[in-house]
Amino acid sequence: MMKKLLSIGYVILVLAFIYIPIFLLIIYSFNEGKNIGVWEGFSFRWYERLDTVKDVVVNTVLLAVISATIATILGTLGAIGMFYSKGKFGKYVNVGSQIPVVNSEVVTGCALVMLLMLLGSSNRSIFGLYVGHIVLTAPFVVLSVIPKLKQMDSSLYEAALDLGDTPFQALWKVVIPQILPGVFTGFMLAITLSLDDYIITATLSPLGFDTISTAVYKSIALTTAQASKNVPVYRALTTIIFIITVVIVIVMNLKSNKKENSRK
């Protein structure tokens, strides 16, 4: 009994370490004043000013959705090809795909800057930024799809071909539905990684283009009054993102629970 209480107490302590900063931010996002620690009354003031960071949010979401979509298509096809390849090219792709996973983001980003400069283009461009995000996320799509391919009965594809499907039909109607959960996990992971990224964006984005990461970084790293004036607005933004995340998590788990129950 004592042991059980100790374990529960420990878990609660670590959860407190994780959530106290977030909850502090959420509470003070409703503060009339600017500073944490000085409560000046309840207000939605900072939420009304959220439109000042609208561009930043749009940039972030567009970048994440577009780059994750391209990464998912490239990565899924890559994973299928790699998995069934017996030649050297498949092995080469497999090794190449692991490099961005283990390499540090700074090195990945700066290597791309070198490439862009060698090609004679500017070191900062929308093209480079999207390429950077796809390089960062596509390998994780591959890592999510491969386990599903391993679980799949590979003779299904051949059966479809024997029954007269074209290779494309067999792929689209037989292989893709089988690995779809992995593709979806990969897509979600790609979105999360892209939303979370600071380093690649900071190295490759065009000047004046800010995502949530780079904009928030600027306002907390630089201590000038001009830079930190948006901090309370970012508290409001954090609160909204946190609520959206919680809702998504609850909805997704209710859905998967329903599925499991209906299977039973």
Place this chain on the structure above:
Amino acid sequence: MKGAKIIKKEPFITDNKGGGLLKFKRSQLCIPYGLFLSVFVIFPLLLIIYYAFTSKTGTFSLSNFTAFFTEPTNISTLIISIFVSFIVTVICLLISYPVAYILSRLKNSNLAFVLLLLFILPTWLNFVLRAMAMKELLSFIGIPLGSTASIIGLVYDFMPFMIMPLYSTLIKMDKSFEEAASDLGASKVKVFTSVTLPLSKPGIISGVTMVFLPVMSCYVITDTFSGSTGFSLIGKLIAKCFLGENGAPIQINEGAAISLIMLVIMVVTMLLTGGFKNSENARGTNL
């Protein structure tokens, strides 16, 4: 919708019909990804090596490395980076292992699932926003900016990435080994040190690889938590060469040399931990 894109990208699949070569055609699907990786991953890595060993005029030279290693502040940044990454990794491991162990041994699997979600949930919040939250808490409770604050910030941001692989290894572990050991008279401590801990080694390794190297390159946290102390990590040195902020020229050769040093550290760490085999455990792909 995605299907339409696939047709456009891969017209050759429908062109080649034929019995014996079918496997070969499926493998052709990785050609676009392979080309993409060649241009944007492999070739840039070769560029790093090329630029690291050449001077500004394009002739072979070791001057970038001699310049780096004769500058005392660079050496101290390198040593501090390795030391800080090590400390942060150890703290993350010490906090996360008991959490993962307790969660994996809960009898109520629904409760365990909800608790696990609670630990992962913050990772879906942007990590700079999380850093901001921690920074504001530290100033609220009066911990000054500096190296201690940086380490707290790093532990805060990276801990969930340590919990995930540990939990997934511990939950998959065959519990009958532990039962057998205790049936044979091993004490609880003995069961843990000679059965549970060795069996959870793969989780420890992938957790360590997911914290140790990223911490070294993660200059965002040290930039925002170090204040005026100037505490900084090696990732910042590389970024400085390439950011070109405030009109500063981009120093390709110097940056390439430091990147190469960073790559060497990465390969050494991977060889020490055998991390390459575990990259499939990375960042929650296993959840």
